[in-house]
Amino acid sequence: MLRLDALNSVYDRLADRVVITIMGAVAAELQAIGHRPNFFYLQHAMGLASSMGLGVALTRPELSVVVFDGDGSILMNLGGLTTLARYRPKNLVHVVFDNESLLSVGGFPTATSTGSDIAGMAAAAGVPRTATVRTIDDFVAAFDDALASQQLTTIVAKVDAKGPAGFVTDLALLENRFEFQRWLRKTGAAQPTHHPR
Amino acid sequence: MPVSVDSSRIIYDALKDCGVGLVSALPETWLVHLIRMAEEDPAMVLVRLAKEEEGVGISAGAHLAGTKSAMLMQNHGFLASVNGIVSCAQLYRIPLLMLISHRGEFGERDPWQTEGGGVTEHVLQALRIPFAYLDSPSHVAHRIRKGLTLAYSSNKPVALLLCRDLMWEEPEGDARREQGDAKPSGRLSPQA
Numbered sequence: 001m002l003r004l005d006a007l008n009s010v011y012d013r014l015a016d017r018v019v020i021t022i023m024g025a026v027a028a029e030l031q032a033i034g035h036r037p038n039f040f041y042l043q044h045a046m047g048l049a050s051s052m053g054l055g056v057a058l059t060r061p062e063l064s065v066v067v068f069d070g071d072g073s074i075l076m077n078l079g080g081l082t083t084l085a086r087y088r089p090k091n092l093v094h095v096v097f098d099n100e101s102l103l104s105v106g107g108f109p110t111a112t113s114t115g116s117d118i119a120g121m122a123a124a125a126g127v128p129r130t131a132t133v134r135t136i137d138d139f140v141a142a143f144d145d146a147l148a149s150q151q152l153t154t155i156v157a158k159v160d161a162k163g164p165a166g167f168v169t170d171l172a173l174l175e176n177r178f179e180f181q182r183w184l185r186k187t188g189a190a191q192p193t194h195h196p197r
Numbered sequence: 198m199p200v201s202v203d204s205s206r207i208i209y210d211a212l213k214d215c216g217v218g219l220v221s222a223l224p225e226t227w228l229v230h231l232i233r234m235a236e237e238d239p240a241m242v243l244v245r246l247a248k249e250e251e252g253v254g255i256s257a258g259a260h261l262a263g264t265k266s267a268m269l270m271q272n273h274g275f276l277a278s279v280n281g282i283v284s285c286a287q288l289y290r291i292p293l294l295m296l297i298s299h300r301g302e303f304g305e306r307d308p309w310q311t312e313g314g315g316v317t318e319h320v321l322q323a324l325r326i327p328f329a330y331l332d333s334p335s336h337v338a339h340r341i342r343k344g345l346t347l348a349y350s351s352n353k354p355v356a357l358l359l360c361r362d363l364m365w366e367e368p369e370g371d372a373r374r375e376q377g378d379a380k381p382s383g384r385l386s387p388q389a
Contacts, residue, residue: 059259060262
């Protein structure tokens, strides 16, 4: 499965959702398919995309949040899986594209290439729903199930270690950040909610 | 333990008065009452972390989504968060309010805390993060408010260092006399 094809296959589901991605191929490919003001690309701070998604999901329970993470990034913030699981926001779908490598810096293999199982770690952390998928059909089915389930879900999508020719796009980081904030403001007032401790 | 409940309450009330709606925290001795106050407040979103750097991402998400937040951490937690502060909060111009317990300063008795105190201000300065000390109840509220004002006007992180004189109620400078009191026939005299 190619990550680009996987992104394309669920692109129409992202229209009204908060989308937060990691840096590198995911950001470049999603922008190549078509940037939207509700998409935010965290172009550094590896590991924190899922934490940002948690921050949005907890403070805006009326919104649906999708995080597109990667194996290299989540391996830098495995503790964050336990925090996600602890608060298990119903409005967060956490997709991890696992190409078993740090593609944007030359393809250095990550620990998932030697057997570390991200879905297994997410489940062990307490994420209520997890899946590992290897085909587009299975990915789309898992994504739609996750949205319908109203439960925190981590989907590990095994993808080829192939990316775009370049990673720099013409969307400036701060342009993206302020546009995204404006979109969030426009979609309604913040409604902090009570949640499990 | 002699962590000041009164000072913790003043800090917590100041955060509430400023409209802070989310607090991320990793437990540390001086922060226990603050964390409990957040836990007991149904209007506060408390996020207990595995590591402090997560709090930078959570605060960034909360900020973009319209909620003011504060991070509660020890200075060692701040040191553990530096990459997130630089490559998320500073790169993306996120106003962060960091309340950092300033362990390892004068009066510190825990040997394992003594290295962090001496580097905290230097790291803050190297990162060009404006900071102020909270060392007396009288200025807590307005320094927190001013810090948050600067964080929002600059879209940058600011730090408030929670100091021993504010957070710890044990009389300062009396360690030797206390030891002497505890052992009236001991070898240590108050003047030793």
